[in-house]
Amino acid sequence: MKRADSPMASSTARGWAMLTTALALLPLLLQLPAALSWVIGVTALLVGVFSRHRPLPMLLRLLLVAAMLTAIYWQMGANPGRDTGCALLAAMLAIKSSELRSLRDARSLVGFALFSPFAAFLLDQGPSTLLMAAIAIACALLALQRLADEDTGVPALPLKLQLRTVGYLMLLALPLALSAFWLLPRFPSPLWGVPERAVGRPGLSNSMEPGAWIDLMADDSPALRAQFIGPAPPPEQRYWRGPVLTRYDGRRWTRLDGQHQASPPPVTAGTARWNYRIEYEPTDDRQLVALDLPIAAPDGARLDADYSLESQQPLTALTRWQLQSADYRTFQPQLPATLRQQTLQLPNGFNPRTLALARQWRSEAGNDDAAIVQRSLDWIHREFAYTLSTPLAGRNSADEFLFDQKEGFCEHFSSAFVVLMRGAGIPSRVVTGYAGGVRNRFGDYWVVRRMDAHAWAEVWLPERGWVRVDPTAAVAPERIYDTLEDRLGQGSPAESPGLGLAERWESLRQFGDWMRRGWNNAFLSFDATRQQRLLSPFGVDKLTPSQLIALFSAFAVLALMGMAWLLARGERQRDPLLRAWQRLNRRYARLGLGREPHETAGDWAQRVELSLPGSGLLALSQRFADARYAGAQSDHVSSLLQDLQRHRPKPGARP
Numbered sequence: 001m002k003r004a005d006s007p008m009a010s011s012t013a014r015g016w017a018m019l020t021t022a023l024a025l026l027p028l029l030l031q032l033p034a035a036l037s038w039v040i041g042v043t044a045l046l047v048g049v050f051s052r053h054r055p056l057p058m059l060l061r062l063l064l065v066a067a068m069l070t071a072i073y074w075q076m077g078a079n080p081g082r083d084t085g086c087a088l089l090a091a092m093l094a095i096k097s098s099e100l101r102s103l104r105d106a107r108s109l110v111g112f113a114l115f116s117p118f119a120a121f122l123l124d125q126g127p128s129t130l131l132m133a134a135i136a137i138a139c140a141l142l143a144l145q146r147l148a149d150e151d152t153g154v155p156a157l158p159l160k161l162q163l164r165t166v167g168y169l170m171l172l173a174l175p176l177a178l179s180a181f182w183l184l185p186r187f188p189s190p191l192w193g194v195p196e197r198a199v200g201r202p203g204l205s206n207s208m209e210p211g212a213w214i215d216l217m218a219d220d221s222p223a224l225r226a227q228f229i230g231p232a233p234p235p236e237q238r239y240w241r242g243p244v245l246t247r248y249d250g251r252r253w254t255r256l257d258g259q260h261q262a263s264p265p266p267v268t269a270g271t272a273r274w275n276y277r278i279e280y281e282p283t284d285d286r287q288l289v290a291l292d293l294p295i296a297a298p299d300g301a302r303l304d305a306d307y308s309l310e311s312q313q314p315l316t317a318l319t320r321w322q323l324q325s326a327d328y329r330t331f332q333p334q335l336p337a338t339l340r341q342q343t344l345q346l347p348n349g350f351n352p353r354t355l356a357l358a359r360q361w362r363s364e365a366g367n368d369d370a371a372i373v374q375r376s377l378d379w380i381h382r383e384f385a386y387t388l389s390t391p392l393a394g395r396n397s398a399d400e401f402l403f404d405q406k407e408g409f410c411e412h413f414s415s416a417f418v419v420l421m422r423g424a425g426i427p428s429r430v431v432t433g434y435a436g437g438v439r440n441r442f443g444d445y446w447v448v449r450r451m452d453a454h455a456w457a458e459v460w461l462p463e464r465g466w467v468r469v470d471p472t473a474a475v476a477p478e479r480i481y482d483t484l485e486d487r488l489g490q491g492s493p494a495e496s497p498g499l500g501l502a503e504r505w506e507s508l509r510q511f512g513d514w515m516r517r518g519w520n521n522a523f524l525s526f527d528a529t530r531q532q533r534l535l536s537p538f539g540v541d542k543l544t545p546s547q548l549i550a551l552f553s554a555f556a557v558l559a560l561m562g563m564a565w566l567l568a569r570g571e572r573q574r575d576p577l578l579r580a581w582q583r584l585n586r587r588y589a590r591l592g593l594g595r596e597p598h599e600t601a602g603d604w605a606q607r608v609e610l611s612l613p614g615s616g617l618l619a620l621s622q623r624f625a626d627a628r629y630a631g632a633q634s635d636h637v638s639s640l641l642q643d644l645q646r647h648r649p650k651p652g653a654r655p
Contacts, residue, residue: 002270003334006103006104006105006151007102007103007151008101008102008103008506009100009102009103009105009106009147009150009428011102012150013143013146013147014052014100014106015126015141015148016139016143016146016149017100017105017106017109017110018048018097018098018100018440019139019143020109020110020113020136020139020140020143020563021044021093021096021097021109021110021113021136022044023132023136023139024093024113024116024117024136024140024427025041025044025090025093025116026092026112026115026132026136026170027116027120027124027128027133027136028086028089028090028116028117028119028120028123029041029116030120030129030132031075031083031086031120031123031124031125031129031447031573032083032086032087032090033075034073036071036074036076036087038076038092038228039068040071040091041093041094041476041526043064043067043068043091043095043246044093044094044095044097047064047094047095047098047099048082048096051097051098051099051100055099055101056098056384057096059355059638061095061098062360063093064095064098065095068088068091068092068094068095068540069088069091070085070090071091072088072456072539079628082122082123083123085119086119086120086122087524088421088535089115089116089119090116092120092295093112093113093115093116096108096109096112097109097649099477103150103647105538106147106598107144107147110143110144110147111142112135113136113140113590114137114140115130117132117133117136118133118600119138120132120133121126121133125523125524126519127515127516128517133338134170135300138166138167138168138170139165141166141170142162142163142166142167144313145162145165145166147253148345155620158350167327168363169207170626172562172563172566173328173563174598175530175555175559175562175563176556176559176560176563176642177560178573179552179555179556179559180552180556181523181526182526182531182534183531183534183548183549183551183552183555184549184552185528185531185545185547186527186528186531193332195586202285203286204242204285204289204432204453205243206255206287207245207253207254207431207568208244208245208252208253208411208430208432209251209252209253209256209392210251210392210397210411210412210415211392212411212475213394213409213410213411213455213577214253214388214451216450216451216453217388217450217451217453217530219448219449219450219451220449220450220451221450222281222448222449222450222513223281223289223434223448223449223450223452223453224240224278224279224280224281224434224439224448225278225279225291225357225445225447225448225513225517226276226278226279226437226445226446226447226448227277227443227444227445227446227540228275228276228445228446229272229275229277230274230275231274232274232439232446233272233274233291234471235349235436236448237272237327238290238291238433238435238437239291239292239293239307239434239435239454239456239468239470240289240290240291240292240433240434240437240448241289241290241291241292241293241294241307241308241431242253242288242289242308242431242432242433242434243286243287243308243431243432243433244259244306244308244429244430244431244432245429245430245431245432245456246309246342246343246429247260247342247345248289248345248346248348248418249347249351249515250349250351250397251393251395251397253415253430255306256306256314256342258305259304259305259306259308260304260310262303262304262305263305264303264305264307264331265331265332266329266330266332267293267307267328267330267331267332268329268331268333269326269327269328270326270327270328270329272326272327273295273324273325273326274291274324274325274326275322275323275324276323276324276325277289277320277323278290278319278320278321278323279319279320279471279517279520279521279525280315280319280320280321281318282315282316282317282318282319283315284309284314284315284316285314285315286312286313286314286315287309287310287311287315287541288301288309288310288311288315288321289309289433289434290298290305290309290325290433291323291325291609292308292325292433292468293325293326293327293328293331294307294309294323294324294325295325295326296324297325298321298322298323300313300321301308301321307331317524318520318524318525319525320525329464330463330464330465330468331464331465331467332460332465332467333463333464333465333597334426334465335460335465337428340427340460341561341636342425343428343429343460344422344425344427345422346419348420349643350395351396351397351398351399351419351423352399353395353399353402353403354396354402354416354420354423355397355398355402355419355423357420357423358420358422358423358424358425358632359423359424360377361376361424362424362425367530369424369426369460369461369462372421373398373426373459373461373469376417376420376471377469377471377474380413380417380471380474380475381474381475382475383405383406383409384406384413385406385475385477385598386408386409387407387408387409387473388409388473390407390408390409390412391405393412397412397415397416398416398419401415401416402416402420403588409472410454410455410456410472411455413455413471413472413475414430414455414456414457414471415430415455415473416472417457417469417471418430418457418534421459423455426459426460426461427459428457428458428459428460429457429458429459430455430456430457431455431456431457431458431468432454432455433453433454434448434452434453434454435452435454435456435470435581436452436454437452438510440510440513440514440517441507441510442510442511442514442516443514445517446547447513454472455472456468456469456470456471456472456473457469457470457471458464458478467535487542493572524635529542531548532544532548537574544604555570573594576641577627577628577637577640577641577644578628580641580644580645581624581644583644583645584620584644584647587647587648587649588608588617588649591649593607593608593611593612593649601621601624601625602622602625603617603622603624604617604621604623605617605618605620605622606618608649612650615649615650616647617647617649620640620643620644620647623636623640623643624640624644627640
């Protein structure tokens with residue numbers, strides 16, 4: 001049989017469908033590259049405006065699809081990934097509104113739009129994404145209710161009442177959702193392969209070249225949060241060690257092959273030790289950082305020959321690590337011949353002025369390597385400046401920086417310094433990571449942001465081994481040794497009434513980060529290990545998957561029973577006539593004459609009449625049945641409501 005065509009959607013129905021689509025797209029667009037998000041957002045707006053009166057021609061829709069695919073390729077290339085799939089979903093959703101004509105189309109658009117906030121969780125699981133997703137879902141429920149009312153011809157309820165109903169339904173579902181979150185067994189890895197991102201998150205790289213760090217050093221999003229158990233290290237010790245770059249081709253620094261598999265060299269630790277926990281933000285890479293130098297690798301990570309930490313699994317989600325670091329007296333005091341050769345390697349035909357200066361200093365200093373290092377630091381301190389506004393280097397980058405520009409940032413200082421040291425015959429290498437950090441006064445932990453990315457040098461000195469040397473700190477120590485107290489002064493916000501607007505904004509941002517850390521601890525870092533120890537405060541050391549399933553089943557049954565009871569109660573409470581009838585039943589129940597679940601209103605009234613002759617309940621029950629099922633007039637219903645409210649179970653009382 002041919003299905004009847006769906007009614008045309010009114011402007012109100014179209015408006016609700018479009019509003020739902022916009023709210024559903026928002027959390028997803030905020031996770032995509034900014035340029036691509038603007039293209040998709042503007043396209044969605046234009047399509048909605050120009051398709052109000054009639055559908056867009058098929059040819060134009062095909063051109064829009066081609067344009068969207070081109071834009072995605074422009075931003076992400078041909079690499080498949082989670083963000084590529086999410087961008088494709090957002091682009092198709094932006095064009096979908098061009099087909100919006102009937103109520104069936106509106107329902108299809110709303111249903112399709114609900115995929116968008118859930119896709120956003122593949123890219124970010126923060127509280128803002130959850131809040132925007134909840135708003136989009138609430139709007140979708142309102143839109144579906146409006147579409148159903150329009151389809152059946154029922155007058156729409158006031159918006160305030162609809163909002164209350166939707167909120168009530170979402171609260172009803174919350175216990176079941178929380179039970180699933182806390183108790184459904186989690187697995188160390190997903191059951192299916194989730195593709196990586198096509199566009200990598202900003203983070204440390206296994207290479208460094210001129211100009212590559214500009215975007216990273218302008219990103220103020222957190223890279224890690226560190227909580228020290230005991231005193232925090234002084235500013236000059238807050239170096240977070242990452243990849244160590246040894247190979248140099250005249251422009252680009254890269255890691256040595258084979259260092260990942262080699263064992264760490266010997267280190268003689270000093271007296272100072274620091275115990276701390278790191279919450280590392282996702283990077284989709286395996287590279288970790290630790291306070292220079294880590295004593296041992298934590299579970300799930302390994303320490304390589306450069307004392308760089310690497311996770312055994314890609315860091316696709318927030319991870320937590322327990323670490324211990326120490327200062328050191330000696331670090332690899334015996335340098336293998338192969339490594340010595342590699343840490344002295346320089347490409348031929350590059351930086352002749354730097355090499356000439358290095359040879360001059362060597363002839364003047366003799367065998368005193370430490371004197372050459374100190375002479376270079378004194379020169380940098382005396383004549384150089386720190387700035388991010390540096391032109392892109394040419395072929396002889398070290399020559400241009402040391403003799404012409406004399407200003408730059410950490411990648412210029414560390415690279416030129418290592419070239420100078422190698423030219424003087426001192427084994428040296430570039431170390432990348434983060435430096436400094438800001439103490440959060442609300443949570444007493446340290447926030448290291450991506451803009452704190454830093455590069456310094458290590459030189460090998462006889463009897464001491466590798467020694468950290470930071471040429472950037474020689475010219476701009478405030479860039480490296482940064483603390484919250486330096487920015488805001490001592491004391492709490494309430495104790496600092498003289499703070500300016502910038503300082504108050506910084507304090508507010510600190511509070512927001514503290515709230516985000518609480519969210520991370522409660523939800524994002526709730527993994528299989530924490531789930532198995534959920535009942536450890538009650539003496540249960542570890543929950544097995546079968547026990548978790550049993551607990552979830554019990555809580556789910558209780559939640560569903562509660563939902564059913566509340567929904568039934570809500571149905572009763574919405575009808576004032578039914579509410580008055582239930583109150584009347586409770587009055588008779590006090591005398592042991594309450595209505596049984598299987599009894600009709602008439603049967604119950606006849607049973608009461610046998611016990612209390614002349615109670616008047618028979619007439620009331622007949623009027624109630626007529627009002628509920630025979631469509632009594634409104635004035636009769638109003639009179640019946642008053643009689644039900646006044647009636648009391650007394651013999652001989654008649655309404």
